[in-house]
Each structure stands twice: as structure tokens, then as C-alpha cells.
Amino acid sequence: MNNNLTIYRLCRDQATINRIMDENKDYGLNSSVLITGPDYFEFLQNILTDCKTEFALVCHDDVVLPLSIDRRVQECIKKADQEFGEERWGVVGNAGIEFLTNEVVRFVRDPHSAIIPADSRPIPVVAIDGNTLLLNLKNLKNKEVKMPKILSGFHFYDTALLIETYRSGLIVAVDPTLYVYHLSGGNQLQFDKEAKKGNFRKYWASLFVNHTVLTLNGLVEIEIEPSYLIPGSGDGRKDFYQLAEEVIDKAYNKEKPFVYIITRTQLRRINILERLLVAYRMTTNFNKEDINFCLLLVVNNTGLDEEKTKKIVEEIQTKYSDLNIKIIIEKNNSKKFPRVNAISSALREVDDQNSYIWIVDDDDFMLPEGLKKLEKFFDGKTILMGNVLCFEEKWNDFDQYPTSSIAKVNFFNPQNYHKGVFGDNHVPVTAVLFPFKVLEKIFKKFDLEGDYYEDYAIVMLSRNYAEIKFYPVYISGVSYHGGNTVLENNRTHWNYSLITFLSEMVNSGTIKKWEYDSNISREPFEKELMELRARFSRWHSLIRIARPIVRFAKKTKILKISNSILGEPFKKQSNFSNPKISSNQAKKKGNKTAK
């Protein structure tokens, strides 16, 4: 047994203690401290007070530990130390709700799930399951973490420990090294009862302003006095999830990473490019303490003469002289693969091997605050994927701004990147931050001959070189407007590009045999979906035709729709029935009342 670790189990009765002792003997496992009697709060508090070792592994009595548990715990400590810093973490478990994604992560086999997860790093969580918990007692004692006296019993002890750990400034995480077999799925009924009537509600409401608590057993709704919304009320309660974020942010103390943004432009749409440059200024300024930036602006296939190109470039350099912009002017290369060539040229300008590459089209733009949330996960190895907003826009050629721009929230879903094997692209390239090394390998190894779909090809090929991690954080905006490529009538060049890239993928072993096998089982379902989509699109054209007719009918009062009562308030009540939705919709639509 490791000198710095004690394994504890709270057993329901003496018979269970005897069983576990026998099992330990049979399998040559190191002895555990087996206790029966106290409730889980008292049990944990006693460990926090009395345990002499630096770490304690606390398990339920129905948890089957792997025979390699001692080694795994040491790995877990090492990984957590490396990821967060020795003095920054308090508890690691094996199942929880991931910070930022709010997704359930389970490194446990139990009656709920048997999927073998793929993650390999410790993941900070905002909810944890108590079946197996590794306590960093050195840190917890230093920070004087205590279980709340107001609580007792066998539910919410894990949530309470998580809360007290975060309140003390230490991280709570889950890690695959603590993968175990948990024979019980828990007692949901008892949990629900406790959630409705127990003291946890009082405990939470005294500390936090959140009326919803995320737990692995579901959302717990708690009535919160809204006095925190009244200035001068002296209400010191905090937002728990914000508190956790602050603790997590402090723990990831990495070197300042470098992000290269690659933008290819023909300099034909300077008005649209300006928007990107303003967004770049806001991004750079906002993140300057945390991230180094360089915009590699590649000019090719301009169709402009040398003098005009030079003039525009100089204007950009003067106007944005405060920003790190490197302009690469490529010779007009007979219109052959300008998009791929631009990325390739830009990559040659990258000095930092551990940097990230962000490919942003010249009519798209960055959302400056998104990267701030992702920056802590920059490790130079993982492909980071964020979310993208689609803006359906109308632009007149010479206008400085779009005549209309409508944000569509759920237009893209980059999280479906794995569905790329069915032949469709789900990931706008602006949603992805590639480690430089990954793109470098792709451009060295593959012949990327073609335009359009190069983003699809790059995402598909990149999967062989790094793990992809998706975070639902909006990092960029993509513009859909009349003149851009998606609406191009002549698809010939698209077709050549697509088939060239697909041929490259098929012949380079991008798709593994197991992946093919698992996906082929889903193919009929995907086909059905495609058919449905095709059917809808047929109706869509009818709706398109009908829309102006309805609009005309409304205008000419042929069709009477009394959705507004001018100057006569309240005669007809609107459909604002759900404040949560309505406030969010209002946000989405920019429907703020002030400020």
C-alpha cells in the first residue's frame, strides 16, 4: 500500500465489512479502512479531521476497484498535479458534470451506462458522483474544508463536498484513472425526497443565487430569495457556477499561447473584410493578457493590378498599425486552389510550434470573448472546437454594412463533427482551433488539390493526429450572403474539389475499419434523415414563394392579422408566457430594453 494513501469505505453493516475483507484477501488487495455506523457527512468529516495520510480514496461499499487501483491512484495524483498544479485541486472522482460543456462525464461502469469513455485528461466538474472520491487531504486541510454541519444522511454529501471544495478555492475534477465498477445505480426516489424536503435546499439557498442545481441525479430546483437583485440589500450570496469558473480559471496557469489567424482574401470585399479587422482588434485587445495573436492575411487571386493591391494593403497596414498583421501577397497563381495555397503559405510563416491555427474567412469574424473561455484548454495538442453563429445577411456591393444581418443560433452544430463520415460537412472551419503541428502534418502528407470542401477535408484528416474536444462556446460568426460560394450555380468546381478530397480520404486510411463498421450500422437511419431533409426542402421552396404573397396580403389588409394593438395596450395579450424563454429570445433577437 502507498504510504500517502488510505482507502476508506463506509459499509452498510458488519456483514458487508466481512465480505470486503474476504475479497481483499482473495484478490491480494491492500486493506481498506472499513467503517459502519455514521452517515456519509460524518464519515467524510472524520476523514478530513483524522486521516494521517496525504490522500484518501473514499468508496461506496458496492464499488469494485480494479486490481491496479494503487497504481491508478498515483497516476491520478500525478495527472491532477500536472493539469492544475499541486496546490490547486481538492477532490477527484470518476463521474460528474463537466465544467463549461455541462455534459455528463462518466468513468464508471454501473447500471446506468457501460460505454467506455475516450477522454484521457482530468476534467473539472461542477457536479460529482460520490461512488469513488480521491481526497487531496493536504490541500483540503490547509484550506480548512469542512462538511456543513446543517446536513446529514446519505444524499448530497458529494455535492456538499464539491461546494465546500470550490468555496475554499480548490478544484474538483473527474479522471479516467479512477474507473471502477459500481454495482448500484443509486436510489433516485430517496434522492428526490431529500431534494424536496431535506436541509440541502436551506444550505444552498443561504450561499448561492442559482435556483437550479446541476446534479447527476437530475436538476434540483430551489426557491431562492431574489434579494440579491436589489442593490444595497447587503446580500452576499454568489453564483455558484461563476465561483467554480473563477477557481478553475486560476488553476490553469499555462504559458501565454500563440494563436495565428489565417485569412485568405481577394481584396474584393474590403467593406466586409473591415468587419473582420475590427473584430480582430477587439479580440486582440480583449485577450492581450492571455493570448498572443498574429493575423496572417493572405492575398491571392485578387484580379486587381499590382498597384491597386499595393495601395489597399498599405491602407490596411496604416489603419490597423496597432495590430499584429502579416500580409502575404501571393502571385496570382492561375486561379489554382487559392484557398488551400493560402493556408499553406500562411503556415510557412508560423514560428511557434505549440501555437494554434484559426482559419477565418474574410467575410466571417471572431467573437472576441469566446477564446477567453477556451484559452485554458490550449495544450498545443488537442483540436479545440467551439460554436459558430450563422448570420444570414444581405449585402449590396458598395455598402459599408449589410442591409440586413440576422443571427441564427442553432444553424451549425460542430459537435456533430464525427458525422462527417456520412459525406456532409458539419463543421465550419472557423469553429476549429487546430494545433499548428496537426495542420503542418496534414499539409505535408496529403495532396490537398481542390477548392471548396478544403475545410471539410482538413477537419476529417486532422482526426488522425489529435483528439477533438468540443466546447459549446461561441467563438465566431459566419456570414451567409447572396454572393458567397454556397449559392454558386455552377457546381463543377465544387464537384471536382469534393471528389478529389474524398478520394484522398478514402485512399489515405483516414477512416478506420472499426469506425466504418460502427457507422455503417447507422447508415439506414442517416439515409432516412436525408430523405426527410429533401422532403422539407421541397416544401421550403413553396414557402419561399408564399412568403411575399402573405406579406403583400398583410400590407394591403387582405389578410388581417391583428398582432399589434397600436396605442391600445393590453387589449390582446401576447404570447409571452415563458419568461425564461422570452428573456432568452429577447437576448437572441437583441431585444434588450436598455443598455
Place this chain on the structure above:
Amino acid sequence: MIVEIFCSASENEIDKVEKWLIPSLLLQKNIRKINLTIINYKGKGTVYKGISTIGIVSIQEVSGKRQLGFGEAHNLAFDKIKPKDYFLIINPDVYLDENSLERAISTIKKEEKIAIVEARQLPFEHPKEFDIKTGETPWASGSFMLVRSSFFEKVGGFDPNFWMYCEDVDLSWRAWLNGYKVIHNPAIVFYHFTGNYFGYDETRYYLEHFWSARNFLYLANKYWGESGERNALKLFEKTEYPSNFKSEVEKSYKLLKKSKQSVLTTQEYEKIKLQKSRIKILGFNRYHKFKEI
């Protein structure tokens, strides 16, 4: 051309003022001088610690002795600075297009009767209606409004009873009632690129939820008296806010009502009726039709 700008900020927002707003002010075309007044609305310490003159921008800070609401904060700045012709109210987390100030000023100069000029926000456009030909709009958002000083003085500034949210709707309505115009000019642009635009966490309520609801009741009572209040309460009751949230909002509203009973004269009622295309409530917390696209 000298422009007075008011921006209320605390230590939480000053970073964006320095990183976004000020750099964009430095690039304004055809503007000789900008006086940026940062209103330290929390009233504690000093919020802006940078240098006082950067290029064409002079920066000063004003502060009340206590925490001020949005309207109160701007009233305070107005009293202290006494802007001559007009002044700009701006959010701290925005970036102005280089032509925005010049265009806003030339818009307000077009007509003495224009009290407020509102800009277009990109990339997240406000869906509020406006007349394409005249630019007339029911209300202007406080995130960017150029206000005529004489109008502001005449109507007594913002109504401080709002504390925050909806005071811009009220100021706009008072402009219409006093024979002024509120103009939205889409050629004046400011940027508000933020992924956080969709970032309200659904596990909790924010100031906007509480004060928008409370001020919805107040607006209804202020302009339509008891019957307006009754209808507004009915709409509010139908929302899915939890009962304790509703009762806290109503409690706050009743406290306000004790000191501020709305008694409208028949003349005032008539005036409001005449402006029914602008002064209107179309649903819970909705004061406009959606813009036709």
C-alpha cells in the same frame, strides 16, 4: 467638433472601456475633440486609472457618494458636465464605427425637434421597428443614444425611479409626448461582437429579469394609470417566474408606488392616445413591433 460622451462603468466594465471603446473613439473621423466622462456608478474608489488624455480623447471620472442607477448616473453627469448641445450615452462594451459620431451629430443637427438619435448595432441587430423613410422609432436603446441637451434639461433627465432597465423607453416616450422625435439611423453603426450575447445562465436570474419586470409594471402605471397597472400585473402573473420572484418584484413595485402615485390628467391621457403608434405595450416587456426584414 467637440463631443461629450457619458459611459457608466464599474471595475467590472472598465477593462472593456479601455480595450474597445476608447480605441474606437480615437479613430473617429472629423471629430476634433471628445470628452469622455466615465460615471463610476458604484460610487466607490476610482474606476479609471489610465491617463487622462489619449489623442483626441480626454477622460474624466465622476462619481456619486452612493451606488446610482443608470438614469441617476447619467443625470449626475449631465448636471456636472452641462453638455452644450448634445451628448452621447454609450455602453462600455462596444466599438464605434469610425463614422458613427459624425453621422449621429449630423442627424441630430438636421432638425431641432430631434431629441434622440439611435445607432444600429451590429452584428446582433435590434429587431425594433423604425420608419425606413423618416427613421422615426418608438424608443431608442440606451446602449447608444445621442441626446439633445435642451430636451434632456426640459424633461428633467431620466426618471431615476427606474433604477435600471426601461428608463430609455420612458425617456423616448417623453420625447414623443413633448413634441420631439426619436430617430433610428441605420447608417450610424457600432459593433457589439460578443459570444456572451447568448450567455445568460439559466440556473439563475439577473438584474435584467428583475428590473425589467418591475419597470414594466411601473411604465404601465406611469402612462396608463390604474387600468394599465392591472393589465400589466395580469401579464406578469402569466409568466413562469417562480412565485417568490413575482412577489419580490411586486413588493419592489409597491414600495415605489407608495412614493410615486401616477395621477394622469385627462389632457395627458389624450396626449398619450395621440402617440399610440409609439407609446404602446404589445406584451410582457415589449414596447415595439418587430422590424420587417
